[in-house]
Amino acid sequence: DDLLDFGLPEEGLEIFGDRGIEELYPPQVDGVRSGVLDGRNLVLAVPTASGKTLVSELGILKSVFSGGRTLYIVPLKALAYEKFELFKEYERYGFNVGVATGDYDRSADYLSDMDVVVTTSEKADSMLRLGTDWIGDVDVVVCDEVHLVDSDRRGPTLEVTLAKLMMMNPGAQVIALSATISNAREIANWLDAGLVKSDWRPIELKEGVVFDDFIDFPFDGGKEVCSDEDDVATSLVRDAVLEGGQALVFTSSRRNSRGAAGRIVGSLDDLLSPMEEDRLMELSNDILDVDGVTEEGERLARYVRRGVAFHHAGLRNTHLRRIEKLFSSGDLKAICSTPTLAWGINLPARRVVVRDYKRYDPNYGMKPIPVLDVKQMFGRAGRPGMDPYGEAVLIAKNEVERDQLIDRYVVGDTENITSKLASEPALRSHVLSTIASGFAGSYSELMDFIDRTFFAVQNRPEDIQLLVKRVLGFLESEGFIEVDGFGLGSGSGFDATAIGKRVSELYIDPLSASRILERLSGRGMESDIEFLHMVCETPDMDTLYMRKSDYSRVESFLKENPRLKERGEMDDWFLSEVKTSLLLKDWIDEEDDGDICDWYGVSSGDIRRKASTAEWLLHSAAELSKMSMSLYINRLRNLQRRMQYGVKKELSDLVSISGIGRVRARELYKNGYRTKSDLHELIDNQSLVREVDGVGAKTIEKIKRELGGNE
Numbered sequence: 001d002d003l004l005d006f007g008l009p010e011e012g013l014e015i016f017g018d019r020g021i022e023e024l025y026p027p028q029v030d031g032v033r034s035g036v037l038d039g040r041n042l043v044l045a046v047p048t049a050s051g052k053t054l055v056s057e058l059g060i061l062k063s064v065f066s067g068g069r070t071l072y073i074v075p076l077k078a079l080a081y082e083k084f085e086l087f088k089e090y091e092r093y094g095f096n097v098g099v100a101t102g103d104y105d106r107s108a109d110y111l112s113d114m115d116v117v118v119t120t121s122e123k124a125d126s127m128l129r130l131g132t133d134w135i136g137d138v139d140v141v142v143c144d145e146v147h148l149v150d151s152d153r154r155g156p157t158l159e160v161t162l163a164k165l166m167m168m169n170p171g172a173q174v175i176a177l178s179a180t181i182s183n184a185r186e187i188a189n190w191l192d193a194g195l196v197k198s199d200w201r202p203i204e205l206k207e208g209v210v211f212d213d214f215i216d217f218p219f220d221g222g223k224e225v226c227s228d229e230d231d232v233a234t235s236l237v238r239d240a241v242l243e244g245g246q247a248l249v250f251t252s253s254r255r256n257s258r259g260a261a262g263r264i265v266g267s268l269d270d271l272l273s274p275m276e277e278d279r280l281m282e283l284s285n286d287i288l289d290v291d292g293v294t295e296e297g298e299r300l301a302r303y304v305r306r307g308v309a310f311h312h313a314g315l316r317n318t319h320l321r322r323i324e325k326l327f328s329s330g331d332l333k334a335i336c337s338t339p340t341l342a343w344g345i346n347l348p349a350r351r352v353v354v355r356d357y358k359r360y361d362p363n364y365g366m367k368p369i370p371v372l373d374v375k376q377m378f379g380r381a382g383r384p385g386m387d388p389y390g391e392a393v394l395i396a397k398n399e400v401e402r403d404q405l406i407d408r409y410v411v412g413d414t415e416n417i418t419s420k421l422a423s424e425p426a427l428r429s430h431v432l433s434t435i436a437s438g439f440a441g442s443y444s445e446l447m448d449f450i451d452r453t454f455f456a457v458q459n460r461p462e463d464i465q466l467l468v469k470r471v472l473g474f475l476e477s478e479g480f481i482e483v484d485g486f487g488l489g490s491g492s493g494f495d496a497t498a499i500g501k502r503v504s505e506l507y508i509d510p511l512s513a514s515r516i517l518e519r520l521s522g523r524g525m526e527s528d529i530e531f532l533h534m535v536c537e538t539p540d541m542d543t544l545y546m547r548k549s550d551y552s553r554v555e556s557f558l559k560e561n562p563r564l565k566e567r568g569e570m571d572d573w574f575l576s577e578v579k580t581s582l583l584l585k586d587w588i589d590e591e592d593d594g595d596i597c598d599w600y601g602v603s604s605g606d607i608r609r610k611a612s613t614a615e616w617l618l619h620s621a622a623e624l625s626k627m628s629m630s631l632y633i634n635r636l637r638n639l640q641r642r643m644q645y646g647v648k649k650e651l652s653d654l655v656s657i658s659g660i661g662r663v664r665a666r667e668l669y670k671n672g673y674r675t676k677s678d679l680h681e682l683i684d685n686q687s688l689v690r691e692v693d694g695v696g697a698k699t700i701e702k703i704k705r706e707l708g709g710n711e
Ligand code: ADP
Pocket: 019, 020, 021, 022, 023, 024, 025, 028, 047, 048, 049, 050, 051, 052, 053, 054, 346, 384
């Protein structure tokens, strides 16, 4: 009823009723009190799972019911789809909800009919660069996880995007959702917003440290761990499952996540019912049923059969999404993960174990992780509506360590977050895009714009002037911008060149573009490896680390390829570029996934992520060569297509069918099915199916579903 008083239409409230929401949580009430329904800007800094989304929805619904448009920004693609599914409920009122991720140089004009658009910060940035019209006509901007402005890599994009959106839509309501950071007030000042800050949680969270089979919860007494496993993390997991809960174990590395899961495997066998065992068996087979599954995937399947999984960024996306689903549905009892899981989709568990609180840092060795990170992992403890409470535990080896951990991570405050805009690669890219999209036509306009960023809240704009000038000098010398008059001064005006504009739209680092352009205009490139090295040489490609065992392989390759060798000194930097190029080459030459993993020390998800970056850079190179009339365009397009699926040219028709990857496509090809239309035969004649290795009944079903419509 209160909400009706605040002017939300009665019908709008049905949604919440249908979700089983009966009354607002205290921080939600505070959000309403501070004017989220009156269009006021708001920063909501409260713990995970305490209902931040709903507060933003109040603002969104109020706006869309009066014809307004919302842009909802999240940090990850998976989160965008999660929110999109949630907001699709609004379609019952006739509102249109859309989602936009990836494909950075593709126009987003088709979203102009949408009332709510969910997107990532990178996609929002790219839509601004493309001059998407409706972006200047937004009434509500929601920024989920705004504390990520602190992130070295992606923070600058987030703050620049928010600053631009605020400048373009001065009347728009900004709702920013945040973890409980100490300096939330600074974020609120930046966004000219009211602040609601609270530690309230919907279920009690007990935070503590375990030592000698006893969990010390400084604020909630203590608790014996009822398990006699040798390994502490395993005991904590088994104990939680004995009590009817699930557990998440956070480890410092991928290898540790596999190791920790390996130790748990077996300890839960007696706790699984025959029905659960059957179901896990089926799910484990699903994990195996992925094109080109590797040894690591097989290991995952083996563990899943016994109720445990590991989760890290090197795994294939299909596997990651499947594990997350299995855990939500309660089928899996435990996941051992790297900390990335804590920053992703909402995946709560009764008990969270932070097994490793130190992480390797190349400059400092093993180093304790920030309080904010531990709190983020802790915050995943407790499933609303299912667990009576959540428990979050760190592991100590002795009493001294226990007391230190309590002081630092249980009682202590989180760190302040800081702007990372003063980094040269970030500025290079954002200064160009600010000029190219017409935001700043002069030096003073550029500085005015910088004045609207979070950086300027924490520093004086002058602190960045020198760096901005250096970046402008670079952009001018590369021919991406033109500067009026003589020299760069505060009165200088500037404009992007056609090529500068295209670089900004392609969403690549201007330094990548300049390296690519230099390469394309140079002496004739011949072999695939030279094109692949061209993309690995750019700062947009994260190159692979050189292990001791890599040197002989990479160096002997270079001996046989003197043209490539000329490109660099024989230092680690160059060698790692070459190593990465070789991986990409093996990928498009259809080398076995498992072999590539062994040769390069990567996981199969890594191969795909590298390939996807390479595909984007090859696409960008093709686009740039169109503009510079280079001769390589067909060559680049061909490589780009092969990169997408990791195949030779002749398989490109087959791999475009979902469920058929590079391995199954090759098998089909060998058996004489070379195109989609050849496959119609398979559909008609089941007996032929059995002859093709790796193409089982499930895949046939998928093919049927996909090709069936075209018959
Ligand atoms: P956050 O964004 O803060 O991490 P969410 O908005 O995802 O948290 O909310 C977590 C869960 O709590 C969701 O399942 C949501 O439906 C539920 N929830 C939110 N507000 C309420 C409420 N007032 N009463 C009951 N459940 C709620």
